[in-house]
Amino acid sequence: MILVIDKGHGGTNSNGVYDPGACGNGLREADLVDDLGNRIAAKLAPYDVRIEFAPRSNSLSERAAFANNLKADFFYSLHVNSGGGTGFESYIHPDAGEETRKLRDSIHGAIVSGFLAGQGVKDRGKKEANFAVLRETNMPAVLAEYLFIDNPDDAAKLKNEAFLDGLANETAWALVQAFGLKKKIVSNPRPxxxxxxxxxxxxxxxxxxxxxxxxxxxxxxxxxxxxxxx
Ligand SMILES: [Zn+2]
CATH class of the missing domain: 3.30.429 (Macrophage Migration Inhibitory Factor)
Structure with missing residues (x-):
């Protein structure tokens, strides 16, 4: 099982211009998804899954091509929303097949019903959009928007390390559940x-x-x- 985690944004274009993603309340989307992605990978480390980070390219096609070349089993894209709103939402491509829909239902449901519900974070629903990384990846792909960087209440949560860690924990657990991941078998530690x-x-x-x-x-x-x- 190969899981590609896509830390949305954080790339530099050919003119050397950095893409911080959405910014607000002293936060940058690129930094948040970097932190979140690393935490999710660390929490999945005991499980029998190979994690690869998509290149933080400004070209969304390069990100998708990376996963396609790896023949990854799943592509999970991390973003933080902006534009006036609050809460969590997830996206799949409108033409996504049954497998993608089932996986998204499972992952979205696990994330919003556990930790986020307890933290009073709004479930904005399961959505569809013709995003490049969803369109160009050959495997099931989900893009998640973790709260709104320009909402003061959401931003305050995202600034809290314990909250971010809880978010990563819930996401890792959602992936474990969706794919039935098993813990790696540790060799006999007998000295x-x-x-x-x-x-x-x-x-x-x-x-x-x-x-x-x-x-x-x-x-x-x-x-x-x-x-x-x-
Ligand atoms: Zn984004």
């Missing part, structure tokens, strides 16, 4: 205790005493330890 022998005879004797030695080691270090002879 080996190495005994280095200076002579062949010493080594042979230790081998012979193997059982007794293991008993002593296990009593000292618990059942997790084992003995390796060098």
């Amino acid at each position: 080996d205790i190495c005994l280095t022998c200076s002579t062949r005879a010493e080594r042979d004797k230790l081998y012979a005493d193997n059982q007794r030695l293991r008993q002593i080691i296990k009593q000292a270090y618990g059942a997790l330890a084992d003995v390796v002879f060098n």
Whole structure:
């Protein structure tokens, strides 16, 4: 499973002009989605999913092409809204298929019903738009608008690190649920205790005493330890 997280904005065009995205109340959209994207990736790290960040290009086509070249399974685009409003909304392309619609319903529902509802954030609904990253990606794609940067109440929430972390946590959990992600299997953490022998005879004797030695080691270090002879 390959998940591409698209941190909307933050690119620099060929003239060296930086795209901060929407700005308001001392915040820049590009910074917020960078922080949010990193937090989501960190929270998904224990799960069996490969996370790739789309290049922060000013070309939306380049962002989509990156995911297409990777043959990613899902494209999730992070944005912060502006223009007078409040709350959370999500977008899919109007021509999106059944799989995309189901995934969006699941992700949107999980995000708004949990943490955001508890924080009094308005659910602005599940929307459709002909956005380039939704149109040009070959895999299911969702674009999410996390609150309004130009709304003082929304901005105050976005300035609060605990809120941002909760938002990332809820999003990561929504993705875990939507894709049925499982935790990675961690290899046996059993430590080996190495005994280095200076002579062949010493080594042979230790081998012979193997059982007794293991008993002593296990009593000292618990059942997790084992003995390796060098
Ligand atoms: Zn944006």
